[in-house]
Amino acid sequence: MLLRSEYKVKGGKLIKVTLEVEGDVIKSAKIHGDFFLYPEDTIELIEQALKDVRLNSDFEQIIAEAVKKSGAQLLGFSVEDIAAALRLASHSRLG
Amino acid sequence: MAWRFLDTGYGDAFWNMGLDEAILTSHIEGKVPATLRVYTWKPSAVSIGYFQSLEEEVDLEACKVLGVDVVRRITGGGAVYHESGGELTYSLVVSEEELKAKRHFEDIQGSYRVICEALVEGLRKLSINAEFKPINDIVVNGKKISGNAQTRRRGVILQHGTILLKTDIPTMFKVLKVSKEKVSDKAIKAVEERVTTIYREVSTGVTLDDIKEALRRGFAEYFNVEITLSRPTQAELELASEYRKRYSSWDWIAKR
Numbered sequence: 001m002l003l004r005s006e007y008k009v010k011g012g013k014l015i016k017v018t019l020e021v022e023g024d025v026i027k028s029a030k031i032h033g034d035f036f037l038y039p040e041d042t043i044e045l046i047e048q049a050l051k052d053v054r055l056n057s058d059f060e061q062i063i064a065e066a067v068k069k070s071g072a073q074l075l076g077f078s079v080e081d082i083a084a085a086l087r088l089a090s091h092s093r094l095g
Numbered sequence: 096m097a098w099r100f101l102d103t104g105y106g107d108a109f110w111n112m113g114l115d116e117a118i119l120t121s122h123i124e125g126k127v128p129a130t131l132r133v134y135t136w137k138p139s140a141v142s143i144g145y146f147q148s149l150e151e152e153v154d155l156e157a158c159k160v161l162g163v164d165v166v167r168r169i170t171g172g173g174a175v176y177h178e179s180g181g182e183l184t185y186s187l188v189v190s191e192e193e194l195k196a197k198r199h200f201e202d203i204q205g206s207y208r209v210i211c212e213a214l215v216e217g218l219r220k221l222s223i224n225a226e227f228k229p230i231n232d233i234v235v236n237g238k239k240i241s242g243n244a245q246t247r248r249r250g251v252i253l254q255h256g257t258i259l260l261k262t263d264i265p266t267m268f269k270v271l272k273v274s275k276e277k278v279s280d281k282a283i284k285a286v287e288e289r290v291t292t293i294y295r296e297v298s299t300g301v302t303l304d305d306i307k308e309a310l311r312r313g314f315a316e317y318f319n320v321e322i323t324l325s326r327p328t329q330a331e332l333e334l335a336s337e338y339r340k341r342y343s344s345w346d347w348i349a350k351r
Contacts, residue, residue: 011229011230012230013230016148016151018148030148030351031146032146032147032148032151032351033144033146033147034144034146034147034171034172034173034174035146035171035172036170036171036172036203036230036231036244036245037146037171038203038246038247039247039248040145040146040169040171040246043146073202073203075171075203075204075207075230076230076231
């Protein structure tokens with residue numbers, strides 16, 4: 001089952017989340033948008049870190065860890081914004 | 096050391112992106128100095144940001160019908176419709192260290208600011224009173240005239256951006272799938288009222304060459320550096336051809 005969300009970040013950028021879930025477990029996560037993230041391939045690390053994670057997990061902590069691990073810098077959005085977009089997608093199911 | 100100024104004229108989307116990256120690689124390897132490049136697009140093309148979804152942003156069928164190419168950038172940011180003859184694109188490749196020695200800034204946002212301020216300086220030469228609008232836009236009286244995006248590799252910055260000359264909003268809406276959320280948020284004013292162009296802002300007959308020269312002088316004065324007309328090296332051209340293959344591959348375009 002696919003869960004989607006669009007989350008507008010303060011300042012204008014947009015985060016789009018697509019989650020493929022089985023039960024309440026994320027099997028794959030895609031985070032798209034017009035934000036900036038350095039280095040860019042950190043996005044794949046974040047998506048990887050969200051695999052096999054339950055929908056009620058602490059997304060903020062999972063993303064923060066992946067960001068820290070690659071020494072990434074975000075511009076136009078924050079770890080909290082990604083987490084909010086993920087929660088929004090989760091709630092489209094739980095809601 | 097003087098910076099290079101390259102005017103590479105019209106190119107297709109894949110070549111244009113390939114040469115930007117070739118300059119980046121060449122500067123990282125210390126083979127070429129910092130470089131300001133200006134270029135245009137033929138055929139018209141859509142470029143999407145590194146993080147964007149191809150299928151969610153681009154109407155591929157419409158692009159096919161209209162003969163519009165689609166390319167994914169190595170830089171983040173949003174989808175852009177590059178109309179052939181409708182805009183001028185620039186790229187700047189410079190190490191963060193050298194840029195900091197020219198103009199003070201603290202962080203990545205600061206590096207966008209100084210590069211965009213150089214562009215603003217160039218626009219002032221055309222009597223356009225532009226200003227940088229964080230995160231990555233340049234506006235005239237609140238209307239967007241330029242969007243910019245940068246990537247960084249091994250301490251070297253590549254920032255590229257477009258400067259609108261004129262608009263073709265109907266075609267833009269055909270080739271881009273504008274998200275519902277974004278439309279609703281910005282539907283307050285028509286797109287035509289939210290953007291402006293060089294040809295709209297400058298009443299006298301300004302030519303493409305005038306604009307290119309204004310940018311060159313703007314960057315040179317703002318960064319207090321000589322920027323001299325040059326050409327890509329043979330190695331850069333070969334590298335650009337190599338990269339062009341990746342940029343035009345479906346694997347890369349549909350990567351996300």
